[in-house]
Amino acid sequence: MSNEELLRRYEAGGGRLAAANAEGLAVVPALHAAVLTSMDSRIDVFALFGLALGEVHVLRNAGGVVTDDVVRSLTISQRKLQTRDVLLVQHSDCGLASFTDDDFSEELSEEVGMRRPWRTHAFADPVVNVRRGMARLRHDPFLRPGTIVRGFVLDVERFTLDEVFVSGPGGSPNGAARRRRPPSHPARPGRWSTRGSRTRTPA
Numbered sequence: 166m167s168n169e170e171l172l173r174r175y176e177a178g179g180g181r182l183a184a185a186n187a188e189g190l191a192v193v194p195a196l197h198a199a200v201l202t203s204m205d206s207r208i209d210v211f212a213l214f215g216l217a218l219g220e221v222h223v224l225r226n227a228g229g230v231v232t233d234d235v236v237r238s239l240t241i242s243q244r245k246l247q248t249r250d251v252l253l254v255q256h257s258d259c260g261l262a263s264f265t266d267d268d269f270s271e272e273l274s275e276e277v278g279m280r281r282p283w284r285t286h287a288f289a290d291p292v293v294n295v296r297r298g299m300a301r302l303r304h305d306p307f308l309r310p311g312t313i314v315r316g317f318v319l320d321v322e323r324f325t326l327d328e329v330f331v332s333g334p335g336g337s338p339n340g341a342a343r344r345r346r347p348p349s350h351p352a353r354p355g356r357w358s359t360r361g362s363r364t365r366t367p368a
């Protein structure tokens with residue numbers, strides 16, 4: 166049923182709108198950056214960072230976890246499509262913090278009769294998990310030398326961003342050291358990009 170609804174919306178104008186939004190855009194992201202975040206349906210990455218189409222690569226998976234496939238995508242993003250910085254955003258109330266890898270494995274194997282070959286990357290604390298992801302990206306041999314990686318935990322109720330530091334100057338033992346808050350009165354509810362010409366209308 167859901168697939169039919171998506172295709173209905175495509176035909177009802179989504180396809181035309183997407184074509185209009187993409188018109189004239191280059192394949193290289195204009196801000197030369199990539200954002201990795203969770204697939205959580207409440208997070209509007211474009212609204213959150215005031216982005217327009219064509220400005221960044223957005224990578225999403227369950228949890229916003231740095232997996233082998235994320236490294237694959239980031240390497241291509243950097244080496245073939247000229248991005249440099251990486252912003253890693255995980256969040257409070259994430260589905261991946263609601264179970265453990267072992268429990269999920271047991272559940273699945275009981276139902277399916279075999280063990281899954283992949284890990285869920287479930288985590289208890291997004292701060293620890295962001296720090297782990299940042300450390301992995303900073304030491305990855307295939308990303309560009311000098312890649313700037315910054316990591317944050319987004320509070321999905323207040324939409325504050327807490328920056329996470331791996332270690333070193335400016336870092337704190339608890340990781341979360343600097344909080345960013347959205348303005349209390351955004352110019353337009355739900356979307357505070359200043360690029361009026363590229364705001365979307367609902368399909």
Ligand SMILES: [Zn+2]
Nearest residue numbers: 203205259260
């Ligand atoms: Zn999530």
